[in-house]
Amino acid sequence: MNSKYNFTWIKNNTFQLEWLTGYLKNKIQLNSLAVPFNDFSVKQIEADIRAAKSGEGLELFLKKTRSAWNQYQRRHRMKSSHVTATVELKKDVYKNVVKVAKKYNIPISFAIEELLINSCDFEESNTLKDKQIKRLSLSQQSIQRRRYQQSVNLKQIKSKDISKSELCDKLSLEMLERHQLEMDIIELSSNNNSSKIEDYKTKEIKRYSIDCNEYGVTCVYDE
Structure with a gap:
């Protein structure tokens, strides 16, 4: 199995396991886990996933699950340091922002943030x-x-x-x-x-x- 899609990213971490059990319970047959979580909890989750998926289906399932976990982590971290705002941009400006985002393979919101930080003289040092x-x-x-x-x-x-x-x-x-x-x-x-x-x-x-x-x-x- 491709190392990128194996189980090594699942750790004995309460924050991760709480999210993972909530994510998996509506997708596969997941046995209940004892709380607090421990190393056996990780092994049981792996066994439940293997019981439901195999072969290429297993790799695809792990790929989607890990991607969902990474997105959840990013959103969780951003809650404490970012705010959600709606802005209106001219079409030509937006096209340029999209070009920057594609060039550096980053989300459009990150591109706008980087452009602001590097072009504005904020009072606070960065x-x-x-x-x-x-x-x-x-x-x-x-x-x-x-x-x-x-x-x-x-x-x-x-x-x-x-x-x-x-x-x-x-x-x-x-x-x-x-x-x-x-x-x-x-x-x-x-x-x-x-x-x-x-x-x-x-x-x-x-x-x-x-x-x-x-x-x-x-x-x-x-x-």
Whole structure:
């Protein structure tokens, strides 16, 4: 049996077993279970399902049952953190929302929620912004470490017997890593201002290209 449709998802969990017995009692012959539930309750439910279904019918039944359980869990979690509201959207706006939902394989309500969170400046900070701030800080630290390491590596290389080609390879890698970090920090520190981001990126690409030319190493934009 496909592992996705077996019985391993049924646990000795009162919340789940209460829902499951209510769901199954109108679909199959289900023997009464002693309360409180225990591991034997799980085995008895499995035996009752196997007695009623077999083969492909069993897999299909388990697939539908598990899907119903997942939906129930999601609705239960959302009750404490979401509200139900009716909104009117222009047809072209709705079509764009549907496109987003299909692209990321999420419900339309989730698509609307994500679009709102990422396009509005709410007073309350959200998890996404916190992660961006943390990532920005880490990127800044990484760039500082990379700049220092570059100077150390150059001093070490000069003191060794190393060929010009090896030196160029090392420099090329170091300079590319720093350039990638610089581009990363630009993306995070420009407050989603697309024109400013592109301006900073253009300047950083120019700086990187000039340095590559000065040291005679490969520039990724010349390939």
